[in-house]
Amino acid sequence: MLSILIPTYNYNVFPLVKEVREQCIAEKLSFEIIVLDDASQNFYTENNEINSLDNCSYSVLNQNIGRSSIRNLLSTKASFDNLLFLDADVRIISNQFIKNYVNFIKSNSNYGVVYGGIIYQESKPNNDQLLRWIYGNKREALSAEKRNENVYVSFLTLNFLIKKEIFRSVRFNEDIPNLRYEDLLFSFDLMKNKISLQHINNQVVHNGIETSEVFMQKTNDSLKGLKFLLSKNYLTTDYAKISAVFNLLNQTKLLFLIKFIYKMQKNSFEKNLLSSKPSLFIYDIYRLGYFSQL
Structure with a gap:
């Protein structure tokens, strides 16, 4: 039924796995949760506890391969036809989270890709985190209705469902450097290949609010990445x-x-x-x- 695939790097993903697993059990699903660690230096002890949970596995790569490659690798390890990709630094806020995706699968057997969405904490963070928080709330934390106004560009990779056969036909591009435009490039490839992308309100909270200084550096890096993608005609x-x-x-x-x-x-x-x-x-x-x- 459902393979839940979580790439992680220097993050304690055990609480997320535990919550998702409990919801899968409550729905009496055939499921697996696979966590791949991209050669982290931290949280091995905490994350290794995942291996003590039925239907769950955690393993560490010998070397860092990057965000695109690790997602592709996760897909090859999946046993089921429906793949749910979650980022390690998201938090489940609804006890119906898995049920919502399962109900969607049952009522939309020919779906291609489904994006559940993202929200950010309501409370104001520290002053040195405000830029990322404001940007996230204004530009990323959109309802399904709002996202549907610009279907493909509104897609993010931190919480999406995709059929395994569809993923095999697109995959993440491993030929590019480890840039910050994987989401946009992946959605562009979906559009180019005329693969259906649907939006639903099944949001997760994004826990990782960087400082404004870090976010600005990532902004500069992402713009360099975009320039590269355009120069190579990837976009x-x-x-x-x-x-x-x-x-x-x-x-x-x-x-x-x-x-x-x-x-x-x-x-x-x-x-x-x-x-x-x-x-x-x-x-x-x-x-x-x-x-x-x-």
């Missing part, structure tokens, strides 16, 4: 919003203005984004400016 410029806007500005001869503003205000932008009152508008201008310099 079209109109698929990612930032490259689409960049293209439009370039065509209308307004890109020089963004470059000028970025050059003059870069330090001010960074100061705002690392402050207790970060602006997503400034964040977007910063990203455009940074992208234009690459």
Whole structure:
């Protein structure tokens, strides 16, 4: 029935496995939970407890292979036809979480891919985590109805269901460096191959709120990654919003203005984004400016 596949790296995933397993047992499912550790240095003792649970396994890779490769490897170890991918740093908030996916499978036998969604904690985090929290709440924590307005681009890989045969036909691209655009590239490949992607309200909480400084570094890395994907024609410029806007500005001869503003205000932008009152508008201008310099 269901293979639950969880890649992890330096994270205690035992509580997540325990919760998911209990829900599977309550539904009387044929299931397995497979956790692959991408050569972590921490939490081995805690995570090794997973091997004491029936229908669950935890193993550690000898070397780090990256986010795309480890998901592909997990799929090869799956015994069942329905694959549920969960990130290690998510938290289940509904006792109907597994039931919701099972009911969907039963009523949609010809489904391709289903994304359940994400939410972030309601309480305000520390000031040095506000940028990631605000971005997550405004840009990622969307209802299924909102996500359906932009079906493929709204997809994230931290909580999705996919048929094994479909996954085998697309898989994550292992030819690219360990960039931060796997979600977008995977959804682009789904769209390109005309694979159905549906959205439901079956959200998980994302626990891992980075500091604003770390998030900014990841932002810069992801923009470099996007530039690489575009240069190799893995993505079209109109698929990612930032490259689409960049293209439009370039065509209308307004890109020089963004470059000028970025050059003059870069330090001010960074100061705002690392402050207790970060602006997503400034964040977007910063990203455009940074992208234009690459």
